[in-house]
Amino acid sequence: MNVLGKYKSVVSARSTDKEILKASQDGGIVTSLFAYALEQGIIDGAVLAGPSSRPWQPQPFVATTRAELLKARGTKYNICPQISMLKEATRSYGLDKVGIVGVPCQIQATRKAQLYPIGMRDVPDKIALVVGIYCMEVFPYKGMQLIVEDHAGQKLQSVKKMEIGKGKFTVITERGNVTQLPLKVTHKYEQPGCHVCLDYVANTADVSTGSVGSPDGWSTVFVRSRIGEDVWGKAMAAGCFETKPIDQVKPGLEMVTKLATEKITKNQKTVDERAHFGVGKALRNPYI
Amino acid sequence: MAAPLGQYKMVLFARTTDKEILRGAQNGGIVTALLSYALDTGIIDGAVVAAPSRSKPWRGKFDPWRSEPIVAMTRDQLLSARKTGYNISPNVMMIKEATRSYGLDRVGIVGVPCQIQGVRKAQLYPIGMRGVPDKIALVIGIYCMEVFPYQSIVQIVEDHGGVKMESVEKIEIGKGNFTVVTERGRTIQIPLNETRDLEQPGCHVCLDYAATLADISTGSAGSPAGWSTVFIRTKIGDEVWKRAMQAGLFETKPIGQVEPGLGAVEKLAVEKITRNKKTLEDRDFIGTKGLRNPYITT
Amino acid sequence: MEIFTEHVNGIMIHKITIGHIHESGCTGCLAALMDNYQGIFTILDKYADLVYGLTLVDVRKIPKMDVALIEGSVCIQDKLATDEVREVRDKSSVVIAIGGCACSGNITRFDRGGQQNQPQHESFVPVSDLIDVDIFVPACAPTPEALRNVCVMTYLLLRGNDEQKALAGMYLKPLMDLARSPYGSKASFNTLMQEVINLGLCMGCGSCAAACPVRAITMEYGKPQGLRDLCVNCGACFSQCPRSFFDHELMEHHEQIMGMLKAVMQ
């Protein structure tokens, strides 16, 4: 079971764009890649998770300028229905080369929209760049609000950044105080749909990136498809990123493999248990 | 085939002695007479009947031939519901409301056999009929060979019959004909095989002609003009009929004497049930897979 | 056995016969197929002969054919229609129901007769209620790409080499299972609720909201909200959802398959 999926290369990288790095989650890979692609006309817009009327609730939107891209930085760790805007991008937004960023299930949805475009007319050939981000699980908005406001005792409006990593759920507020929760506490609030997910590092993306495996401020970037290789190559040539070989950084690829194996084993067990959830009756398994 | 005419304690020819009712009745005026008697004596405190539609205009007007169920609580309302238009009036629709905003406790209802089946199912399987089972006081069934969607009636009368709906006095189906009588006295007969395809498809799977589950069921078949053939089927039916007879509500004749007699009713019942059983079987071969058959055969 | 090859050599050009049967539909599905534009000429030049289709060719009686594309639901009160559906099953080896009407009844689920000049035409059923249908292509209107993919894969299933047959089988299997599933012919937003959300499979990706052809679905706090008073029972939301059916092994080779499909259409 290759938990990391197929990839052409993997490297630890960080954007060279200071402005992006200021508020990026880790290495600013996603924002920089899209900024570069937009500039070069590789894409003419991208579906991203942007701000909405509620604090820390993301809402998918179609960004067509650098300024709009910058608004979407930072992971929100709660559900953002990216694909709901994928078709509209090709309709009233009139785009022909659409970029999209998403967690692994959303990347799977994108690929299904390309291979089984049941309700996605004229979308398959318009998807120009698919960037995946690592994902262990996602919380519904109210679940995340509960974790931050009750368990971490912070007001959502005053939160500057959230991080999940090294077994901790870390909340950092604008006025600088930091609260850390053991991940164990947050498990029950996770979105149930995540517990059948067998993909940690967005195996089917063109490029997938996440903090795990790289030092702080850097990201571990997998280049997977031909398109990914092409765009990443051009971006590197244009000096958008500084990189280090993955085997020269701590904690390195083993950490990514460890977490991926952990997630996929745990979820595969859930999938198997669903087969005999009732008495002689199974919960439907979507995987063929 | 189970007894085509169902179980019954007694069957006879009858006609109401109430002249006012008889004048506008379809046949012997049995239904209206029984319900109005039951209303007067408190056996029921209201009845669901099919009356000319007041809520559904057609072509800008209320067509008297388009029927719609009402909860009748006065004799006049019952009188307004005498004639049958042979088009669908969803009577069972009002049976729960009768016990709700109408506040009734002893509900009478008249209906064609499928509607009587509906009422009995409401009593035995009251899935969505809270409070209804015990409030059904008198169930009167009328014989039925088939029913038409309203637009079919319009098409038969106006196209096949060449007559405007507004000028129709009476519609009658019997002896192989769809008969239209106009107010100015003309009678037009349209052979039933011409109207066959315009019938409501749902009727073609019905296996009950003479409302076998009713307390009392009545219809013109088998009886002379102006009379009805009446089956008394249940204990309640028996009681109500006896009290009505004592009150001199009906003239009756024993079944044996008058042509064409019970045989005619049985012939029609067998004809309908046989034809519809065949439709049920055909439904198994409409495609290479059958269409669902609702009837549970143990 | 490398079944996910991108190159297309080795496809024997040995055409299949294909027909379009119009039942109680609106020809939107045929229009969707024709909306493959130049691709239609590639299909008709290299892979398939159109042997029946009242809307396009003058053939008046249904011939034997390899693949029958049926569009529209079937009026069970119209003998012509029910006879024709049985004849299609009898004369074609693969029957594909295309579009919401043929797969799940679509808007004809709302029909209830009572209209001139045939008030008794009141019951319309999806094709798979009457005959065994091999493949479903749901949605109203189905997309040109979905129709093209299914047609190409069906061609490979019938005429491809072993690898191509295996790939086609893998690709078509979920759409074949859908045709035989208890919920396939009754698909609507209900199905998405009952078979995905209620089973704890929904992860709020939004595919259903995008696929819905009547904008009945919005996302509320990351979960689909379907306006049942707008839903037309076309099944697009359920089939597009990655948690209705998903084959990891197939999807991981999305690049090669997309490449192969493009090459086949050159």
Added chain:
Amino acid sequence: MGKVVEISPTTRHEGRSKLVLQVDDEGIITVGNWISVTPVRGLEKAVLGKPMEQVPKLLSRVCGICPVAHALAAVEAIETSIGVEIPADAHTLRVILHCANRLNNHALSNIFTLPDLYIPGTDRKINLFSPEEPMRSIARRIQRIREIAQGITEIAGGEAIHPTNTRIGGMYYNITSRAKQKLTDLAKEAVDIVKTQMDFMIAVLRNFQRRDWTEIGGRQIPIPRNLGYHSEGYLATDSLYGTSSRTSVQSWDPDHLREIRPWNFYMGEVTIDLEDSTYPIGGTTAAGTVVHPKREATNAIPLYNGRPVEVGPRARMALYQGFNEKGTIGQQVARQMEYMTDVHEILNRLDTLNTSGKVLTDPIPPGDGKTLAWATTEPARGTNVHFVRVREGKVADYSMIVPTTWNFPVCSKALSGAPWQLAEVIIRGYDPCVSCATHMIVLDPDKNVVAQNLIR
């Protein structure tokens, strides 16, 4: 006495219909009956009681090749009934959508009719599916026109087949400036292709008009000069988009509308006694079959001032641009001339579109159920009328008179005088859409006349 022949089903048009023709001894049609045999989906009954927002989405699915016509007519009729005005930019988007769908339909009608016509100067009919030239380049050009038309419909309407962007009170999304650029580019490209296609089609039609025979089933059938002539009137409510019961200048009067059922228009029971197995492909109905057109027909018969009327491109051009050619060829030529109208209207409207303008009015009243409103659109095939009464947000009454429903009786008249083998060429002149035409019930015509049988 003549014979009766039946061509069933007819081909190369939308939906399922058949022809029952009384012919004289030379095979010339004396009485033609063209009837729809598409099962009645009864959508006008199905929408009763449904929320008004769903109705346009259901009725768009009356037809898959002219869905925009029904979606727009439904939305505008409901808006008229509840009394709501939509923003100007929403109306602009609707007109663009409407013209794009017309463009697609004109191109589709070319696909249906070209196989009847000849390459000028030859005796070779135009089979669009054959790979040889010039057929392939004609076919590619038609498909490119459709690709542009469907592309515009997709951007402005949300979906190429069955628009998703239209709603009561305007549209869901206005398009972005980039999308407007894309539409302008597409429309600009269309101007030249459409001009070439129009000139080509008119040349082919004129060539067919000059021919004196056409080959059908291996035999040379003479083409009469008055092919498809009829002496009925025309009806068009607008030269391009459409009107409604609240438009200031009324271009037609629904009170003059009479609707009768096929019972009073078509033949009664007849036995087929002329059979021709060579009629392409598969022959005509077997002799001895008993048919009953007036009971089998599923379409109804609208009359305007008591007479059938022709609707469609020729009717529009005749009433608004003085076009005076009669017959099937005249009809087809008028249809090709409308190519130009559609493309240039799209370009004009795009210039006036403000992509940051509001496209949805607010609030949307629920309707008092009193006003029986109607709205017409003028899609490719002719006047499409929707009547509606909305009460408390629900549809209380609904009726549609669809272009091909108007044309069924007129075309039946136009069949007379032509050899029966050309009957299908005549009906294709109307570019019929039979699934649509099976939708017409009588809404408020208590003035309905039980007409004597008009023909016997």
